[in-house]
Amino acid sequence: MELRQLRYFVRVVEVGSISRAALDLNLVQSALSQQITRLESELSTRLLQRTSQGVTPTEAGVAFFREAQLTLRHAEQAMRAAKSARLSGTVSVGLAPTTAAVLGLPLMRAMRERYPEVRLHMVESLSGHLSTMLNARQLDLAVLFDMPMDGVSSAQSARRWSVQPLMEEDIFFIAARHAVKPRAPATVRMVQLKDEALILPTGPHGLRSMLDAAFLRAKVKPLVALEVDSLAMLMDAVRAGMGATLQPWSAVARQADAAQALHMARITDHQVRRSNVLCSLSDDELSPAALAARVVLVDCVRALVGSGAWEGAALSDPGPVKASGKT
Secondary structure, eight states: OOHHHHHHHHHHHHHTOHHHHHHHHTOOHHHHHHHHHHHHHHHTSOOEEEETTEEEEOHHHHHHHHHHHHHHHHHHHHHHHHHHTOOOEEEEEEEOHHHIIIIIHHHHHHHHHHOTTEEEEEEEOOHHHHHHHHHTTSOSEEEEESSTTTTOOOGGGOOOEEEEEEEEEEOEEEEEGGGSOTTOOSEEOGGGGTTOEEEEOOTTSHHHHHHHHHHHHTTOOOEEEEEOSOHHHHHHHHHTTSOBEEEOGGGGTTOTTHHHHEEEEEEOSTTOEEEEEEEEEOGGGSOHHHHHHHHHHHHHHHHHHHTTOSTTEEEOOOOOOEEESOO
């Protein structure tokens, strides 16, 4: 027996006609008759008396009608209770500027669609700052790069985190198109960059640490012309021809004219990729809303990478969520 059968039966009794009830329920009359017949068969008793004027409930039908009405009211109360207890609360999510350029808007849209009662607090900052905020419990979740404990100066201040690999991003040599030779190659190796004036973020942040290690492996001392810890200013300087930079594709995701204004060459050296990891407070510290937001964030990343919308990115082997940090 299904709730819809109860609704059908109650409506038939209320209007005294299968044809009128079918119109009200937007059903074909024969389909409604079959549902009533099936209900009577399941109960092994006749519920309706068919007459030339319509239908009237039998004695059993009257008793069933009363109980069916009560059951439907209880079902409606249960649905209202479920809706009023929908997931709610506030979740703080930290993203680096490059990550926010691709993931920020899809994440906000997905959370609003799935959990409209959850208030999302989005923070855009550099990886090292996000790490500090996560340790201070000012964030529930953050997407960080490479070493998840990057930026933590004291082992005593480090909290236990849950860490989940998200994806790997290719790194590109990015320069103003007017500052490079025509038909510049689409790929380049680190050793070829020894004479390039570079504009890079400073050392404490994940990308710079990875690049310094890559230059060291290539036995090249980079020529750092500028250090800029603002993605917007850094890219402004690159577009002005003040130097080139080494960044993932997401660094230009907000720039509609990037293909025309910038030359991008993928770095082909082994291990020159940026690892993105989703870090959060431990599961027992996260609220139900934060746990749900973590799932939504992972789903968004997988959808963006899988569809090709996140250029130069490949999903990491998800593996289990692991604890990281020190207590």
